[in-house]
Amino acid sequence: VAEYWCELAWLGGADAEAEVLIAEQAGVITSVVAGSPCPPGATRLAGLTLPGFANAHSHAFHRVLRSRAQGGRGSFWTWRDQMYAAAERLDPDSYYALARAVYGEMALAGITCVGEFHYLHHGQAGAPYADPNAMGNALVAAAADARVRITLIDACYLRGGFDAPLSAAQQRFSDGDAIAWAARAASRAKAAHARHGAAVHSVRAVDPHSITVIAQWAADHDVVLHAHVSEQPLEVEQCRRTFGRTPVQLLADCGALGGRFTAVHATHAAEADIELLGSASCFACICPTTERDLADGVGPARRLRDAGARLTLGTDSQAVIDMFEEARGVEMNERLAARERGRHTSAELLQAATAVGHASLGWPDAGRLAVGSPADLVSVRLDSVRTAGAGAECALSAAVFAATAADVHHVVSGGVVSVSGGAHVSLDVAAEMRVAVGALLGRP
Ligand SMILES: [Zn+2]
Numbered sequence: 439v440a441e442y443w444c445e446l447a448w449l450g451g452a453d454a455e456a457e458v459l460i461a462e463q464a465g466v467i468t469s470v471v472a473g474s475p476c477p478p479g480a481t482r483l484a485g486l487t488l489p490g491f492a493n494a495h496s497h498a499f500h501r502v503l504r505s506r507a508q509g510g511r512g513s514f515w516t517w518r519d520q521m522y523a524a525a526e527r528l529d530p531d532s533y534y535a536l537a538r539a540v541y542g543e544m545a546l547a548g549i550t551c552v553g554e555f556h557y558l559h560h561g562q563a564g565a566p567y568a569d570p571n572a573m574g575n576a577l578v579a580a581a582a583d584a585r586v587r588i589t590l591i592d593a594c595y596l597r598g599g600f601d602a603p604l605s606a607a608q609q610r611f612s613d614g615d616a617i618a619w620a621a622r623a624a625s626r627a628k629a630a631h632a633r634h635g636a637a638v639h640s641v642r643a644v645d646p647h648s649i650t651v652i653a654q655w656a657a658d659h660d661v662v663l664h665a666h667v668s669e670q671p672l673e674v675e676q677c678r679r680t681f682g683r684t685p686v687q688l689l690a691d692c693g694a695l696g697g698r699f700t701a702v703h704a705t706h707a708a709e710a711d712i713e714l715l716g717s718a719s720c721f722a723c724i725c726p727t728t729e730r731d732l733a734d735g736v737g738p739a740r741r742l743r744d745a746g747a748r749l750t751l752g753t754d755s756q757a758v759i760d761m762f763e764e765a766r767g768v769e770m771n772e773r774l775a776a777r778e779r780g781r782h783t784s785a786e787l788l789q790a791a792t793a794v795g796h797a798s799l800g801w802p803d804a805g806r807l808a809v810g811s812p813a814d815l816v817s818v819r820l821d822s823v824r825t826a827g828a829g830a831e832c833a834l835s836a837a838v839f840a841a842t843a844a845d846v847h848h849v850v851s852g853g854v855v856s857v858s859g860g861a862h863v864s865l866d867v868a869a870e871m872r873v874a875v876g877a878l879l880g881r882p
Contacts, residue, residue: 439463440853441480442815444487446833447472449807450793452785454486454833462813465853470807483817483848485825486833488788489805490550490814490851491761492795495664495702495723495752497555498537498577499528502875504756514670514732521755522607525558527878530567533558534576536874541584542867543759546860547843548816550851552586553752553799555664555702557593557611557639559622564609571626578632584865585856587812589799590626591664593637594619594652596644600680611639616648620655631852633800638665638694641677641685649692656698662800663694664723667701669734674706686711695720700750700798705729705737712738716745721798724790726767728754736775739768740782749786750795760843761791769838784834817848 440462447458449470459474460467476482502524507517528536544552554577560566569575574590581588595611596619598604604612613619623636636656638644644652656663668674668685677685686707689695695714700721701707707715715722722742729735732755743749751764765787772781793805804812818837820828822845828836849857856863 441477442483442487442850443474443476443480444483444817445485446820446830447487447807448489448788448834450785452783454830456830458487458807460807460813460815462853465813467807467809467811467813469809483815485818485820485847486837487807487815487817488548488837489792489807489811490816490849491548491791492551492553492750492799492801492805493544493549493753493761494553494700494721494750494795494798495555495725495754496552497755498540498580499525499533499558500754501536501540501543501756501871502878508731508757514734517732524878525610526607528558529561530572530576532874532878533573534580535870536878537577537580538583538865539867539871539874540756540759541581541586542862542865542870544753545584545586545849545851545856546846546862546867547759547761548818548846548849549759549761550586550814550816550849550856551589551796551799551801551804552581553589553591553635553664555591555593555637557595557637559613560610562610563606564612570622574626578629582629582631584862585851585854587631587801587852589633589635589662589801591635591637591662592619592623592626593639594644594648595639596648599642600676611643616644616651620651624659633661634659635662635664635800637663638689640666640673641688642673646681646688646692649689649694653692653694662698662700662798664700664702665689665694667704668706668711669703669729671706684708684711686714690714690718702752703729703734703737704742705735707738707742712741712745712747715742716747720747721750721794722747723750723752723798724764724768725752725754726764726771727757727760730767730771731755731757736771740772743782748794748798749790750798751790762837762841762843765791765838784838787838788834813850813853815848815850816846819845819847
């Protein structure tokens with residue numbers, strides 16, 4: 439049993455509430471009372487306390503590319519070659535070490551649950567490890583060390599393109615067919631902090647029959663289903679040319695759309711696609727810091743929401759790991775594209791970062807400061823150089839429009855403190871990152 443007294447806390451409304459006392463027992467919130475004095479023994483949380491963030495789309499190993507791939511020229515496709523080169527060097531031990539640091543960075547940013555879109559399954563040239571889930575298990579173990587919950591979104595990846603075989607670098611991603619993918623995915627060990635999800639890597643990498651098998655498997659196992667969708671115009675063009683349909687229409691025809699489905703990016707979704715995603719109550723995961731880094735374009739976030747889709751946020755390529763930056767990126771990119779302000783309110787953007795993101799990862803109770811939810815608390819400084827001067831009436835906007843991950847000073851994850859005083863309680867994240875990235879680059 440523990441009590442937390444929050445100077446300000448966001449309970450889901452348009453504004454923050456003052457002097458909120460939150461009690462938890464065994465990792466679950468048991469009471470939330472606004473306007474309460476701080477009782478003796480309670481932990482005082484300064485600034486604004488938010489529910490834990492859900493990072494709904496992550497590829498942990500892309501962190502190696504940070505600062506290396508960003509200054510270059512080219513397109514998504516030239517970046518992808520650099521990303522494959524990074525993937526080639528990973529094995530279960532080096533992936534565990536890297537992911538531990540990456541998830542540590544996420545914990546420091548207030549992320550209490552990560553959706554890891556995982557397709558780096560096998561060894562060199564596609565040979566399975568002795569445990570065929572060794573790579574996924576390394577990610578699950580790394581998340582435990584970082585005190586972050588994980589949904590391992592196990593992605594099926596079978597071909598190099600609409601009419602292309604797997605390249606040498608892509609061999610490691612493939613199980614051969616969707617039946618073998620399902621058998622391997624079903625054999626993975628369970629862990630309390632981890633849930634399972636399924637993914638179609640993309641309509642480029644998976645044929646329609648296999649998409650049908652994967653969608654059925656996700657329904658039978660009652661797990662979430664994700665897919666990269668319409669990130670690049672070339673994918674949409676090739677899909678139209680091959681199947682006479684857009685990627686979203688193809689996924690709909692394969693039975694993939696519905697309340698468990700997340701369309702990742704949906705940057706180049708057409709009007710009919712937006713209607714399909716919205717009317718099926720799908721999630722749409724926007725990853726603004728990656729989409730801008732890769733010159734993808736600006737997605738139709740507001741139109742997706744108006745149509746009935748539910749927005750979530752992901753750090754995807756780990757260009758930065760900062761959910762405030764993702765949240766404001768959705769709004770700011772649309773302002774530039776639409777030449778109109780106020781496309782999304784601060785509360786709507788925070789919903790995407792918290793409750794909606796968790797729902798898309800199969801944790802429907804998480805992401806809210808409410809009785810019965812996991813005790814995930816993220817406290818943001820309102821006295822830093824970025825946020826000082828913000829009052830209760832604009833605390834949410836201070837978080838969304840001005841704060842950075844560096845303003846997160848205290849994080850409770852499932853009732854366990856993971857970050858205190860701005861530092862991870864059990865990992866030296868920067869040191870581990872330096873060693874793990876250096877080892878992959880062949881540095882001593
Ligand atoms: Zn991705």
